[in-house]
Amino acid sequence: MTVVATEGLTKRFGRVTAVDGVDLAVPAGSRFGLLGPNGSGKTTLVRMLLGLVHATSGSIEVLGSPMPRAARSVLPRVGALVESPAAWPGLSGRANLTLLDAAGAAGGLVNRPAERRRRVQDALEQVGLGGVDRRPVRAYSLGMRQRLGIAAALLRTPELLLLDEPTNGLDPRGIGEMRALLTALNAAGTTVMLSSHLLAEVETLCTRVGVMDAGRLVLDQDLDALRAPTGRVLVRTPDPDAAARALGRALESRDGDRLVVRAADPADLNAHLVRAGVAVVSLTPERRTLEQVVLERTGDGSDRVGRPGAAR
Structure with a gap:
């Protein structure tokens, strides 16, 4: 079953094609x-998946229903964070979530105050803001605002999380905590879809x-398949000369003891190698990196997918 499916999805802004014929399937x-x-x-x-931007052409299904036509029934089952987290800056994080929760009551959430307080507290604790005080959001750090935005996405116990x-x-600790949270939510049944320019x-x-590259989806594959063994093995030995003689043409390259x-x-x-009397320190199948x-x-370009610290 797929929870997100697009076919020929295209979006043009004037002469600029931002999304170009994307066929996507998220299991x-x-x-x-x-x-x-x-x-x-x-x-x-x-944004097109959420109905915030209408496609120029093509089709979208989210949770088995067409978007944006079925937005009223689909969106209450989806948690989303797109671009910068939105909030009322003069209110506390807890007050912000309480107002969002009240708005969500129309989507089927229980409207009793005790239930609302429980949902808000649970969401805050999940993202590490359980002890948040009455400070207004305008006094929050960027990281706290990000955590609050993710808490808002979790209020409805979503079947699908869409995170930009x-x-x-x-910070590094916060990244680790968020990774653990998303993994746990996924293990409990939530499908997680996130967009990022960070490979790691x-x-x-x-x-x-x-x-994606220049609006096109150029790859869609399981990570394990992408990182399958290359057919090469990385060997470390204290006697690389003896190893090289024993390996003959099987040796492709050498760098010191590697x-x-x-x-x-x-x-x-x-x-x-053991039969040839060569001591082996380590022997590891080589895999392609993401x-x-x-x-x-x-291909080549000046603003490409990067490691942490790269330009956004």
Whole structure:
């Protein structure tokens, strides 16, 4: 079952094509990461999924219903954070969530004050704001605002979470906490779809990856399949000269005590080296990194998918 499906999805702003013929399928129960450089169309795509931007052409289904036509029945089942978190700056975080929860009562939430207080407190605790005081949101740090935005997305116990750059503004500990929270929510049945320009964030959290470039979806695949073994083995040995002689043409490259060897079976390779009297410190099957895959698919450019600290 897919919880998000698009076919030929296109959005043009005048002469600019922001999203270009995207066919996307997000499996239920997955943690789906949408990668791409700034300006690749990620945020526009997410906004179309939520009915905030109407497509020029193509179709969208979210939770099995067409969007934006079925927005009234679909959106109460979706939690979302798109771009910067929205809030009433003069109110506290708790007051903000209480007002949002009251608005959500029309979508089927219980309207009793005790239930509302419980939902708000649960959401605050989930994102690490359980002890939040009465300070207005305008006094919050960027990280606290981000946590509050994610708390708002969790108020309705959503079946689907759509998050745009969810770790923006968080410190390393906060990023780890958010990763643990999203993994736990996913394990409890929530499908998580996040967009990011940070490779490390997606590689650590997600089970499936989509890559956008210049408005097109250039890759959509399970992360395990993307990072399958390359058929090479990385060998470390205190006697690289003896290892090189024993390996012959199977040796592809060498850097000090580290050797890259073409080998179908690491166990057979290890046995061969041991029989040749070569000591082996470590022997690891080589896998492609997500960075290698993304760079292959997106080509060259000055504003590309990057590691933490790269320009947004």
